[in-house]
Amino acid sequence: MKKEKMNESVSETPIAKSKYEKNIDPDDFTTTIEGDSVRFFVLTNANGMEVTFTNYGQRLVSLYVPDRDGEFKDVVLGFDNLEDYRAKKNFYGAVIGRYGNRIAKGKFTLDDKTYDLAINNNENHLHGGLVGFESVVWKVDEQTDNTISFSRTSPDMEEGYPGNLEVRVSYILTDDNALQISYEAKTDKPTYLNLTNHSFFNLKGEGEGTVNDHVVLLNADKFTPVDSGLIPTGELQDVAGTPFDFRNPKAIGKDIEVDFEQLKLGNGYDHNFVLNEVPKNRKGLTFAARVVEPNSGRTLEVYTSEPGVQFYGGNFLNGSDIGKSGKAYVRRGSFCLETQHFPDSPNHPEFPSTRLEPGETYTSYCTYKFGVTNN
DSSP states (O other): OOEEEOGGGGGGSOOOOOSSOTTOOGGGGOEEETTEEEOEEEEEOTTSOEEEEETBTTEEEEEEEEOTTSOEEEOBOOOSSHHHHHHSOOOTTEEEOSBSSEEGGGEEEETTEEEEOOOOBTTBEETTOTTOGGGSBOEEEEEESSEEEEEEEEOTTGGGOOSOEEEEEEEEEOTTSEEEEEEEEEESSOEEOBOEEEOOBOTTOTTSSOSTTOEEEEOEEEEEOBOTTSOBOSOOEEOTTSTTOOSSOEETTSSTTSOOHHHHHHTSOEEEEEEOSOOBOTTSOEEEEEEEOTTTOEEEEEEESSSEEEEEOOTTOOSOOBOTTSOBOOTTOOBEEEEESOTTGGGOTTSOOOEEOTTOOEEEEEEEEEEEOOO
């Protein structure tokens, strides 16, 4: 297995090329930003599956998986060049931090001190602020044919968060077509932390219309309802009898136009689901979700160590972004399953805590496992 030590010599190693992605030239991802080298990286497995990354924003650029007939397609949204990622404020495929999702009014109190965060979503803080983890260059520590590890130090008070935070995120592409993501972090001051991956999926292929026909199962009896700013109210509401009941598989679009306040507030599904604690896989990760695309037969299962998952139905896409295939990304043309602690947890002591102390190691695990069904 080929292994490359990236570190200082990242600019000297050969540039990998995608086996499938004809629209991407790795040179369009190769540059230097404020002295840091940006590159294009490719992972493969024994089955022909392929995942590509840029270390700008630690973004997953493309992800090729087969359908029931063995045809490979890219199932994540993104761009074919670095400049579009830099010019357009988006989260396609990025690692999110320091805090995934929203924090009300961009404020929290920690040990009797109030911290003011960057405001970037109406009056609230979203996904780490104006310059979150999706908008910085990550160091690539090492890479093999099917693994890659990224790291960076987020300095004390970056976007308003206390503590120098050392973060490492590692990916393994397994031979059973799973992408395993591991997060680790340490801080030198008490802080709050909630990392996640923000890939936008369309199992028909990126740019191939809406995902309203995708059939979803969510392993959650409850969700966290939100106010008009999409901030949790603090309640854990039963999904039973609501359009948010995905305990039995149903199409995303089945109930999306139902007259229900939470759907109106979110412009569709854009909510945190409270995961049930069982079942778990062999690694002890909780089963969170299963998605089936009926025509291609492609499936996605999600497993996590986190207590929640944000299910987002691409409600705010509007066709203005043109993706790698040259096709517009239409409203509801993708879905996200962001494994996470709950939004605004620092301001809700009743929610599972996201506090990280010096001397502790933050860990979080997520697996996106792909397959096919003949049904």
